[in-house]
């Protein structure tokens with residue numbers, strides 16, 4: 001029914017074996033655009049021209065600095081793929097100015113046309129993702145306030161609901177929505193010895209899991225190394241029902257909200 005592809009699962013520090021976190025839904029809805037978004041998409045065989053929507057969670061560089069590269073590819077290489085469609089950008093007010101400034105800094109003058117004509121800016125807090133089977137609701141989360149942090153509640157037309165919580169520490173807005181969501185994607189940006197209200201650590205993830213036993217929890221934005229890397233923080237020992245994602249993992253969601261993991 002749906003496929004959620006994790007092309008990166010690391011926090012801002014790109015721990016060994018992990019690129020910055022991003023998620024790609026059904027190959028056409030991108031959640032966040034980290035600096036290495038282009039190589040991440042290429043690795044999965046996805047071209048930027050295939051994207052219909054980009055959803056931004058907040059304004060930290062590990063979630064946004066790839067945007068000029070996405071635009072450059074769509075501007076200069078888009079025709080090669082026979083696609084010149086408009087990309088819809090979903091973000092908070094002020095996002096258009098911030099992302100335009102990034103493009104002007106990165107590729108001065110080169111992206112003026114596509115910024116003017118190739119993007120539809122959408123500041124709505126909810127709505128349909130046109131041309132897809134999904135609708136969204138954006139909600140505030142707890143993270144560095146300067147970044148205007150939010151998560152997205154994504155609902156499939158068949159009823160399956162995914163909660164993508166962006167970067168956030170424990171948060172009532174997430175708690176309120178979790179019982180209605182089959183899948184909750186939580187970040188785990190820091191180890192247990194770091195006490196930050198702006199990130200989940202492994203203990204926070206475990207207590208969330210105990211409060212929401214019916215919900216499938218996927219962990220990304222991981223501070224720990226990948227399983228095959230030798231250096232870096234060890235992967236925390238979490239119960240099996242909590243799935244710590246690795247780069248390239250693809251989650252296939254059935255109509256009954258069953259999920260299976262496909263490795264690429």
Ligand SMILES: [Zn+2]
Nearest residue numbers: 012060062167
């Ligand atoms: Zn981050």
Ligand SMILES: [Zn+2]
Nearest residue numbers: 058060143167
């Ligand atoms: Zn952040």
